[in-house]
Amino acid sequence: MERELGMSLEVGSMRDGDVVLKSSSPRQGETGLTEQWGRVRARLQAEVGEVEYRTWLKQVALAGVDGDEVTLVLPTRFLRDWVKKEYGELVASLWQAENPAIRSVDIRSQPGRGTAPNLAEPVPVEAAPAAVAPVVPRADVAAPLDQRFTFDTFVVGKPNEFAYACARRVAESPATAGFNPLFLYGGVGLGKTHLMHAIAWELSTQHKGGGQVSVAYMSAEKFMYRFINALRSQSTLEFKNELRGVDVLMIDDLQFLIGKDNTQEEFFHTFNALVDAGKQIVVSADKSPSDLSGLDDRLRTRLGCGMVADLHATTFELRISILETKAERAGVDVPGKVLEFLARKITSNVRELEGALNRLVAHANLFNRQITLEAAHEVLHDVLKAHDRKVSIQEIQKKVADHYNIRIAEMSSARRARNIARPRQVAMYLAKQLTSKSLPDIGRHFGDRDHTTVMHAVSRVTELIGQDAAFGEDVELLRRMLEN
Numbered sequence: 001m002e003r004e005l006g007m008s009l010e011v012g013s014m015r016d017g018d019v020v021l022k023s024s025s026p027r028q029g030e031t032g033l034t035e036q037w038g039r040v041r042a043r044l045q046a047e048v049g050e051v052e053y054r055t056w057l058k059q060v061a062l063a064g065v066d067g068d069e070v071t072l073v074l075p076t077r078f079l080r081d082w083v084k085k086e087y088g089e090l091v092a093s094l095w096q097a098e099n100p101a102i103r104s105v106d107i108r109s110q111p112g113r114g115t116a117p118n119l120a121e122p123v124p125v126e127a128a129p130a131a132v133a134p135v136v137p138r139a140d141v142a143a144p145l146d147q148r149f150t151f152d153t154f155v156v157g158k159p160n161e162f163a164y165a166c167a168r169r170v171a172e173s174p175a176t177a178g179f180n181p182l183f184l185y186g187g188v189g190l191g192k193t194h195l196m197h198a199i200a201w202e203l204s205t206q207h208k209g210g211g212q213v214s215v216a217y218m219s220a221e222k223f224m225y226r227f228i229n230a231l232r233s234q235s236t237l238e239f240k241n242e243l244r245g246v247d248v249l250m251i252d253d254l255q256f257l258i259g260k261d262n263t264q265e266e267f268f269h270t271f272n273a274l275v276d277a278g279k280q281i282v283v284s285a286d287k288s289p290s291d292l293s294g295l296d297d298r299l300r301t302r303l304g305c306g307m308v309a310d311l312h313a314t315t316f317e318l319r320i321s322i323l324e325t326k327a328e329r330a331g332v333d334v335p336g337k338v339l340e341f342l343a344r345k346i347t348s349n350v351r352e353l354e355g356a357l358n359r360l361v362a363h364a365n366l367f368n369r370q371i372t373l374e375a376a377h378e379v380l381h382d383v384l385k386a387h388d389r390k391v392s393i394q395e396i397q398k399k400v401a402d403h404y405n406i407r408i409a410e411m412s413s414a415r416r417a418r419n420i421a422r423p424r425q426v427a428m429y430l431a432k433q434l435t436s437k438s439l440p441d442i443g444r445h446f447g448d449r450d451h452t453t454v455m456h457a458v459s460r461v462t463e464l465i466g467q468d469a470a471f472g473e474d475v476e477l478l479r480r481m482l483e484n
């Protein structure tokens, strides 16, 4: 490794994907480099999302910089190839945005170094349940399934009653014609996983008396791990047999398989083998089969052949009902006014609603205070603010253009003169701060610009705010005007 890098490197320790470096001839100070790498990693994480980051990128470590080339290392060749193929370009563009002197990024493997886990073992991923959960007897299921996610604790209302009824039906009599496969879909935090677990729990209870139902419940991500590991250890036959031997196969968050063609193919074969053998499949995803573009057409068609049930966005009535149920189960008395306030303010999904209630209750317990409307305002200040913020990119562009006295069309123009480019960068910066849009999305609103341009704008404005107090006040003023 040292030879390959053309400089004397000594890898000290690898901790949480970080590497402590000793270089005999570094071009840049170690601290500066480590800080730059820290920022690149933070942006990488923001860009790809928490799950993908933890899955593939957390173990990437900085080895050093030689001239205009950064070298990153991974503990196995397999991981190196994957990261290079899937994330190589993104990593390079992030480095360039962070440090324009960097021209290329070399990604290498460095087996045997550090403490990174061997991929022959599945990489531990939080909340990715164990692969196969035999459901007979009940005790065997305990590890992967969440005990709180049962039919009893699922609050039913107009938006989810159909999905609930389908889930119950499948749990009571798996593989009934018309219900196989069962495809549950809906937005984030609306109860898909809850219903999947409830089905698995119900099957275990129902067949406790000596039935022979076995259930495999796993996230699509876990399915992919298992498949990749089987390929690597040349045990695909065991993998296939294991899955094809179950009575009910449940795959959560199927959208994760988009773009993972080989895993999709494997899932398709497993799916066919099970359905043909009269076994039940239950799948959840964030979109309906027809909207899951990027998924193989044959698979999409088959997924839509059974029962497709949508978990709709919650209504005010359902949110009230969920809050009342959860408060009652927790044994706390929350005034109706507070519940109403939460149900009106937090409309995005049940997970956030539940989180807000839990926070309020924890706060009241900790400080021995009553749960009041005032306490809710105070404790949930940040959550409420985030929900109040509904600024659009167009509003931001308009406000910034007015402020700097330029035409709004310049926000999308190709002109690079400073008096135009700087306000445009400020607008991109505020779009990142005040909306939940992704970098590519923001770029599209600014004359179809690339996400790296947006990223550059964000870091440039951040830098200028630190250097120029008047500029900083300007940006702050704009932000406040937009937030109010």
Ligand SMILES: Nc1ncnc2c1ncn2[C@@H]1O[C@H](COP(=O)(O)OP(=O)(O)OP(=O)(O)O)[C@@H](O)[C@H]1O
Residues within 6 Å of the ligand: 149, 153, 154, 155, 156, 160, 186, 187, 188, 189, 190, 191, 192, 193, 194, 195, 253, 286, 322, 350, 351, 354
């Ligand atoms: N109708 C409901 N009744 C009771 N709790 C609910 C209901 N819907 C969702 N929840 C709760 O909200 C939280 C989020 O639900 P869940 O994890 O099932 O969402 P999801 O649709 O799988 O989300 P994601 O898209 O993020 O995977 C869980 O704690 C779940 O128990």
